[in-house]
Amino acid sequence: MPPYWCNIRVSFDTAVTAIDTFRRDLAAKGEATSLFGNRRGETLEAILGNVEQTMFGEPLYRSGGEKAANLLYFLVKDHPFTDGNKRIGALLFLLYLTQEGIAHRLDPRGLTALTLLIAESAPSNKDLMIRLIVNLLGKSGE
Numbered sequence: 356m357p358p359y360w361c362n363i364r365v366s367f368d369t370a371v372t373a374i375d376t377f378r379r380d381l382a383a384k385g386e387a388t389s390l391f392g393n394r395r396g397e398t399l400e401a402i403l404g405n406v407e408q409t410m411f412g413e414p415l416y417r418s419g420g421e422k423a424a425n426l427l428y429f430l431v432k433d434h435p436f437t438d439g440n441k442r443i444g445a446l447l448f449l450l451y452l453t454q455e456g457i458a459h460r461l462d463p464r465g466l467t468a469l470t471l472l473i474a475e476s477a478p479s480n481k482d483l484m485i486r487l488i489v490n491l492l493g494k495s496g497e
Contacts, residue, residue: 365426365451367400377446378439390438398435405429419455424488426451428481431473441470452492459492 374392381387406422406429408415416422430444445466452459461469469488476484 365403365447365454367403369450370399370403370447373446373450374443377443381442387439391436392439392443393437395435395437398433402426402429402433402435418489419452419457420489420492421485423448423451423455423457423492424485427470427488428473428484431470432478432481441474444473445470457492461491465491 378387378392381391382389403426406416406426414422416425427444427448430447431441434440436443449466451457469491472487473484
């Protein structure tokens with residue numbers, strides 16, 4: 356059986372490429388410094404692997420919506436970057452939804468509000484935040 360990280364939907368290379376492009380675009384507009392998107396250790400790899408992990412041969416997070424929600428939550432709360440955690444979290448969340456074909460109705464303001472809500476939430480409210488995201492995705496996230 357291959358290791359759990361072989362099934363990562365948003366691969367590390369895809370994430371790094373998306374982040375590098377995002378950094379360049381923001382820097383060109385004066386909205387990011389050289390600190391934006393610099394990784395702290397191997398936290399990004401761990402987060403990408405965690406959303407695809409299994410337990411006893413079964414996915415820990417059963418739906419694409421649950422995986423996407425946990426990806427956003429962990430990217431925002433675990434601070435894998437020196438700067439830009441919320442913006443990069445939102446970017447990779449949208450990338451995951453797109454790659455998995457999960458429709459959503461989140462507009463930029465809604466995604467910003469959701470991302471800030473996660474950032475300000477107490478760790479004890481993680482399950483509540485995940486349920487909120489999954490519910491916002493609706494049936495397409497199941």
